[in-house]
Amino acid sequence: MAEKNKKKKSSTAQTAAKRMLLGGGTMTEEQEAVLTPMQMVFRSFVHDKVAMAGVICFLFIFLCCVVVPFFMPIDMYYQDVTQANVAPGFGMLEVPKGLQGNAKQIAIGSTFSVGIDEEGNVYEWGRFPTDKLKKLPSDMGKITQISAGLDHVVALNEDGEVITWGNDRMGLSSIPMEIRMGEKIVEVYAGYQFSLALAEDGTLYNWGNSYLVDMKFPEGVQGNIAKFDANTDIVMVMTKDGRVAALTGKSNTYTAIPEEIQGHVVDIAVSDESVAAVTDDGMVYTWGNNIKKSQNLPEEILGHVTAIEGGRYHYVVTLDDGSVQAWGDDTFGQTRVPSVSAPVKTIVAGYYGSYAIDENDKVYSWGLDGYLMGTDDFGRDIFRRLLKGGRMTMTVGAIAVIISTFIGVIVGGVSGYKGGKVDNLLMRLTEIVSSLPFLPFAIILSAIIGNSISETQRIIMIMIILGLLSWPGIARLVRGSVLAEREQEFVTAAKALGVKEWSIIFRHILPNVITVIIVNATLDFATCMLTESSLSFIGFGVTEPNATWGNMLNSARSATVIENYWWRWVFPALVLAICTISINCIGDGLRDAIDPKSKER
């Protein structure tokens, strides 16, 4: 009541006069009573719970696919075998309680980490590529140094004994005779399918898969080594007199060592395809290929660096004031160093993670903590590919629908309005196209045309093929509706006024059948997404490295994958299913809203 009074007060004299003329009844009530057909449709659609749930689900997935890739970028060509088939979940950097505040040394493996405390006890955490890693050898003694590789661990105890566990194939378990005979080892290293050990006298030993890293010692290096680091294809060493050498017989990107640093090097680190060295004046020099910004070091650290560590695409350094800096690839947050409360004693970087241990033995960690939905056989993050794939699947579906709706509306509109011979001809054409077997035809076209064109052209081609083959349905519907509308009086009136035929069809009749078109386009969108997925699934749609939900499932087709790597097919399948179910619910809801008769069903 109070509200009504308020409104009355606020109404102007003009409206009051109008009301007097019209005789009672406020304007607001009148406006509520009259609804355009569109508003009616909208109202009943909003009240349809199933359809609204569909809208929410679809919008959620759609927004995720559009927005999230900006925050979680992905390089479609990126592959990393060390991260292959990692199960979903986090906690790769979660340092065990026993180690926190008591850590002596930590090492990072592909998707797991190992650490030792001051008492020499071994801790393991993260996601283990093989169960053999969990079987720690008994009575190892007091461990003084430890290192983790792709799927094996090498440790050194206080008696100078080298112990290894984890993957034992490719000679990883056969420790060289010299080491077992009592050579005094000071440092061990576990790499990608190989292990290294440095003896006190400066000799470097290696065992494991020697095909990957072909070690050739330049003159005067073996027996004189102080430090070393390795990636998947090179071992770099620093000699006792501060020189750097690449252990290879060929000259390549690693051997392009800057001359001016020779004799002054205090620490070296290797990342994928590049090497960094710290000199005695606190400068950092890098060489190799600048992959993923790994050589874009910040200017302000120069002259203050004391130690360096390299991950797969990032470097971490400690500065002379005890703080930590990192640069390089930031896909998994490798360069987002947390603030430390005390000066840092040791840093560790490996693969995509990093740790820092401060003076109080407190451990900080940053970098790759895990994959929300795991990784596929090429080590690609499934969640990120899912988002990209969603964008691709939806784009292809949407453009295909736009093409088919456009053709369908024109053919249906002209055919329905014109009638007679034109109608007959166009409908025969429609019939011919609709009697083409859809999937076989799409496959054969894609195979023949897609043979000689680029990736982008291929995607455009898929859109066009889908659009060109799926218009007959919409053309029939539009024709039917136009047939019903064209006998109405407003069309006769428009004709009498001399409105052009084209204009009558598309400006007078079409707005009256727009609802039919919208509903059909929605349902067609789901169908096109499904067809695109089916095509990509059997390998005739969008192909690698571009992701779509269909081709993500393609690689998950074998029984081994279905059984062992469930995350590779469950997530794409689930999201595809939810998406098409929601779109179909939306389409059904729209149809019910537009045609109230169908709701009674």
Place this chain on the structure above:
Amino acid sequence: MRKGRWLVKRLIYIVFVFFIISILMFAIYKALPGDPVKMMMSDNVKPEVYQQQYDTIRKQLGLDQPVPVQYVKWITNMLRGDFGYSTEYRRAVKDVIGVPMRNTVLLNLFSMVVVFLIAVPLGITQAVKKNSIFDKVVQVITIVGYSVPSFVIALLAIYVFAIKIPIFPISGVKTAGFEGTGIAAFLDAAKHMALPVLVMSVGGIGSIARYVRASMIDALRMDYIKTARSKGLREKVVIYVHAFRNALIPIVTVTTWWLIGLFGGSIVIETIFLWDGLGKMMISGLNQRDFSVVLAMQMFYVILSLLGNVIMDIAYTLVDPRVRLEN
């Protein structure tokens, strides 16, 4: 009388459509990558006789004749069942497609039977018990059934019925090295067919049950149903004879479309389950660039879809005597 004339007219029209499509197929055939003449020639031909030999083979293949003549020749061969020579199998195409065709037809027929046996009674029951809990639950299931792509259902079915509870084989048509006849052979085949048929049926059941339900509800609202009930007919007769017959027209339409799609869709299923059928053969033909096989498959699918149209026309006249046949 009029009905017969209409059917003949439709048949003539469909033959006409067939020829239009066959021209399209011929265009595809001509667009295939690779020069067929060069493929026929051996590599170590001396350059001086190369052109001469090239022309001879070209003439043999009839490629020197004008395109319409080539088309007529091609389509006559196709209609005679001469689909050319398969480079993958090194035999005439018509000799290698027998078994796959039987397998595909078998698979699709079985799925069809399963779908009809389940979808029609399901849809009718839903319509009769409209808005009951049963109806609502089945509606949710059917919408999921027809929305979810078949290959997703296939992966799920493999995971559940072949890996977690290994009761069915993962793939293949029969057990390797299986030598049996009669009932044993049938059981073995049935076991292998179970999963593909299950997967193919889910989508079909979903969409057909929904259509049956919708058209049955429309039919049950009609006045003649009231009349039939007031005459004291049994409810069963009212539903299955009076209502269902009238609900059949939309069902026939959607069924025909589904049938045509079924054979096309079985390509995906056959590749997943390594079912030795036409779809798998077509995919492997495309991958091996064995285009004679691919075209033969394509021809099969075209004929099938046209046949589907004919069946639809005949079915219309059968289920509804009122169908006006001029249009």
